[in-house]
Amino acid sequence: MTEQATWVPDDVDEEVPSAARLYDYLLGGAHNFAADRALAEKFLAALPSARDVARLNRAFLRRAVVFLADQGIRQFLDVGSGIPTVGNVHEIAHDIDPQARVVYVDHESVAVAHSQLLLDGNDNATIVQADLLEPDAILQHPETRRLLDFSxxxxxxxxxxxHFVPHEADAPAIIAAYRDALAPGSYLALSHFTADISPDEMAGVVEIMRRSSDPIHPRTRAEITELFAGFEIVEPGIVGTALWRPDRPEQAADEPGGSQIYAGVGRKL
Known part of the structure; x- marks a missing residue:
């Protein structure tokens, strides 16, 4: 069996680009198809800083996981985890505590197949194939319940x-369903595309992504803040990814693409 055969499920239509595989391409990964790369090049034309935006979002993920671990968190539910690349949540968490437990969730078949390969033999991490719009299916999944203690x-x-959730789907209510299942002292780490900074560029991105299986729906800072209802937002608040607790504060403000995605972390009261 070839390597590609192991990460390309039979039900995948290689002609229909997906956001997970486009993101993989922007990060320099190899688990994407020609249609994903073609769309990514159009994405880059609309948003020239797209590779930096992807890199900075990934860097925010790393810093957020380290922050949560520093607060004593030892179990993680990563919804919309995407295709594994360098610096996955379980790798970051296990560097701090090898017994930390991680449940990844994604609906994209290639992301799930590659995650299964990566996690084979790892008793403290697993992948669940499910849609984030169905919180109960994720929260009650046997693998989720096997690894995570919701008390x-x-x-x-x-x-x-x-930002892949349409406005009519009521993202605040969806996140509230996850929040209500969490014990006090839990955290939400979230990042989200916005049109606040560069509306024309983001309008181009929205138009480009209409051609994929995952259209993008940017939200304002106020709308993203609303997603944290029931959480106490920690410092520095809702800011561009480059500005959320940067490793090098003196360079953060000058990062290209550092404000295209807002990021924040909140603690459940």
Missing amino acids: QPIGLIMAGVI
Whole structure:
């Protein structure tokens, strides 16, 4: 069996680009198809800083996981985890505590297939194939319940995924369903595309992504803040990915694409 055969499920239509595989391409990954790469090049034409935007979103994920671990979080639910690349949540968490437990969730078949390969033999991490719009299916999934103890704090991660939820789907209510299942002291780490900074560029991105299986729905800072209802937002608040607790504060403000995605972390009261 070839390597590609192991990560390309039979039900995948390689002609229909997906956001997960486009993101993989922007991050320099190899688990994408010609249609994904073609769309990614159009994405880059609309948003020239797109590779930096992807890199900075991934860097926010790393810093958020480290922050949560520093707060004592030892179990994580990563919804919309995408195709694994360098610096996955379980790798970051296990560097701090090898017994940390991680449940990844994605609906994209290639992301799930590649995650299964990566996690084979790992007793403290698993992947669930499900749609984030169906919280109960994720929260009650046997694999979720096997690894996560909902009587204890959990780090809920939604990095770069809620902007795929249409406005009519009521994202605040969806996140509230996850929040209500979490113990006090749990955290939400979230990042989300916005049109606040560069509306013309983001309008181009929205138009480009209409051609994929995952259209993008940017939200304002106020709308993204609303997603944290029931959480106490920690410092520095809802800011561009480059500005959320940067490793090098003196360079953060000058990062290209550092404000195209807002990011924040909140603690459940």
